Amino acid sequence: MLxxxxxxxxxxxxxxxxxGMLLADLGAEVIVLHRKGGGSDITGGASVLDRGKxxxxxxxxxxxxxxxxxxxxxxxxxxxxxxxxxxxxxxGLGPDVCHALNPALAYGRMTGWGQDGSxxxxxxxxxxxxxxxxxxYYASAPEAAPITPATLVGDIGGGALYLVVGMxxxxxxxxxxxxxxxxxxxxxxxxxxxxNLLMALGQGGGLSEERGQSLLDGPHWSRxxxxxxxxxxxxxxxxxxxxxxxxxxLGLSGDAVFAPQYERALWPDQTAALAAIFVAKPVRxxxxxxxxxxxxxAPVLSPQMAKNDLHMAARGVWQIKDGALQAAPAPRFExxxxxxxxxxxRGQHSVEIRxxxxxxxxxxxx
Numbered sequence: 001m002l003x004x005x006x007x008x009x010x011x012x013x014x015x016x017x018x019x020g021m022l023l024a025d026l027g028a029e030v031i032v033l034h035r036k037g038g039g040s041d042i043t044g045g046a047s048v049l050d051r052g053k054x055x056x057x058x059x060x061x062x063x064x065x066x067x068x069x070x071x072x073x074x075x076x077x078x079x080x081x082x083x084x085x086x087x088x089x090x091x092g093l094g095p096d097v098c099h100a101l102n103p104a105l106a107y108g109r110m111t112g113w114g115q116d117g118s119x120x121x122x123x124x125x126x127x128x129x130x131x132x133x134x135x136x137y138y139a140s141a142p143e144a145a146p147i148t149p150a151t152l153v154g155d156i157g158g159g160a161l162y163l164v165v166g167m168x169x170x171x172x173x174x175x176x177x178x179x180x181x182x183x184x185x186x187x188x189x190x191x192x193x194x195x196n197l198l199m200a201l202g203q204g205g206g207l208s209e210e211r212g213q214s215l216l217d218g219p220h221w222s223r224x225x226x227x228x229x230x231x232x233x234x235x236x237x238x239x240x241x242x243x244x245x246x247x248x249x250l251g252l253s254g255d256a257v258f259a260p261q262y263e264r265a266l267w268p269d270q271t272a273a274l275a276a277i278f279v280a281k282p283v284r285x286x287x288x289x290x291x292x293x294x295x296x297x298a299p300v301l302s303p304q305m306a307k308n309d310l311h312m313a314a315r316g317v318w319q320i321k322d323g324a325l326q327a328a329p330a331p332r333f334e335x336x337x338x339x340x341x342x343x344x345x346r347g348q349h350s351v352e353i354r355x356x357x358x359x360x361x362x363x364x365x366x
Contacts, residue, residue, distance in 0.1 A: 001333065002028035005077045005171065008069075009053070010060075010093075011035050012082030014126075014151065015159035015187070016110040017049035020080055022164050024052030025329030025338070031076075031353060033058050033069055034346045048326045050343035056354070057347035060091050071357045073098050077174075078106035078167045085115050095182045105180040106170035110163050112154075114186030126154035126187070133158070135191035138198065141223060142212020158191030213264055220270035221246065221261065224300055231283035232300035235274075246295040250277065303327075 005028040009020040017032070024030040030053040056072075058065040070093070073079055079098060081088050088094050088109075095107045112129045113119040119132075130136040130153050131146075139148040148154075163185035170181040198216070201207045206215035216222050216236075221243055224232045237246040243261050247253050257273055260266055278286060283299045290297040301309060303325055307318035319328055321340045329338045 002026045005029065006031070006075065007078045007080060007167075008033065008072050008076045009080040010082070010088075011038065012080075012110070014082070015155040015163065016080050016082030017047070018156055018160040019108070019110065019163045019167075020053060021049045021051060022160065022329075023078075023167075030054070031056060031072060031349075033060070033072075035059070038346065046343045046345050048324055048343060051321075051326075051341045053344060054349040054353060055344040055346055056350045060093070066092060068354065068357065069093065070097075070101055071361060072353070073105065074101040075360065076102065076105065077171050078108055080108045080110065080163070080167070082110040085109075085111065085120050099180055103180055104174040104178050106167045106174060106183060107180060108163050108167045108170075108183045108185060110159060110185050112159075112187045114189060115184045126151050129187040130154040130158065130191045133188045133192040134195050138211060138214060138217040140211075140217075142218060146211075153194075154187045154191050157194055158189070159185060159187040162190035162193070212267075218264065219262075219267050220258075220274050223271065225275055225278035227278055227283045227286060228280060229282035229284075233278055233283055233286050234298050234300055235296065237296040242294055242296050245293055246297065249290055249293055249295050249297075 002023060005023075007020060007023050007028050007030045009016065009030055009032040011017075011032060011034045020030045020032060032050060032053045032055050034055050034057045036057050036059045056068075058069055060066055060069060073093070081093075098105055098107055109115060111120070112124045112126075113122065127136070127148070130148065133154075135153050135158065136146045136148055139146045139153070163183060166183035166185055170183055174180050198207055198214075201215050208214045208218075212218040215238075220235075222236045222238065224234050227233055235246070237243040240261060244253070247255065247258055252258050258270060286297070287299045303318060306312050307320075307325065312318060316328055318325060319340050320326075322342055326340055328340060332338065
């Protein structure tokens with residue numbers, strides 16, 4: 001889908017490389033500039049996040065290598081960097097320099113706090129960003145401390161995915177106007193923006209400032225339950241028709257305890273009653289019982305378990321490549337699921353990339 005688009009990615013951590021992987025999964029040519037001396041002595045630095053990319057090793061503090069980086073950037077549609085504000089400028093690759101080389105460049109900046117604001121020069125991680133943005137607040141049962149799946153809400157959801165959207169928007173605009181843009185993809189911005197779905201619930205009274213009292217974080221029908229074998233079951237039958245099916249499958253239709261679905265004062269007692277029911281049987285029992293129904297119930301699976309799930313296996317979502325379990329490219333198009341590719345060893349394409357530059361601009365010193 002993105003064939004013909006070239007992205008230069010400056011090696012970084014987490015959301016930047018993930019954004020580059022996603023663009024490569026979609027067919028873009030992604031060239032990652034790996035640091036000299038980085039990576040693992042055992043694996044050569046090969047990473048799932050580098051799948052579909054080409055790798056060249058450069059020292060951006062070396063004049064010749066910096067010239068090579070500039071030559072690549074001058075011929076790219078987009079650039080991804082994930083340093084703290086000011087680092088790229090000190091390396092001589094800030095937006096002004098890069099846009100002088102390539103006015104149509106989509107200059108993608110991936111940070112936690114953004115390029116300005118009182119915290120923009122301070123360190124932080126995924127959990128700090130989503131804590132500050134408001135995205136962490138509802139992420140647990142009301143009696144527990146907020147917790148969220150590592151990196152998913154912040155680094156990936158609020159960071160990498162927003163960077164990709166911003167860069168594609170900038171590339172489209174540049175093709176109309178010839179003028180590039182700086183994409184300031186801050187995790188605090190993206191994760192806050194994702195909260196608008198919950199904020200919309202607030203307009204109808206479904207969102208409360210008190211944890212455990214909102215439409216999706218408090219009810220007995222919107223949580224996970226422990227089962228007899230130590231596994232967990234997810235339940236989220238929001239609409240009355242699905243809640244009715246849920247009660248019917250459990251043999252609880254007409255039960256006075258569960259009949260009121262939306263009475264907040266009853267949620268704790270209803271939750272405790274369901275917890276006692278689910279903990280009496282293993283996950284497999286409940287999965288089989290609810291299979292094929294619209295009760296909106298599903299077991300909580302690890303990635304390895306998900307690989308063997310009938311639905312996930314039929315769609316080819318989880319795949320093993322070179323001994324590593326990883327998810328297939330998404331979204332998919334008419335051709336269905338795509339096979340994952342082998343990530344390059346650091347510097348694997350250094351010679352061929354330099355040869356391509358020489359052929360394009362005729363500078364043998366590169």
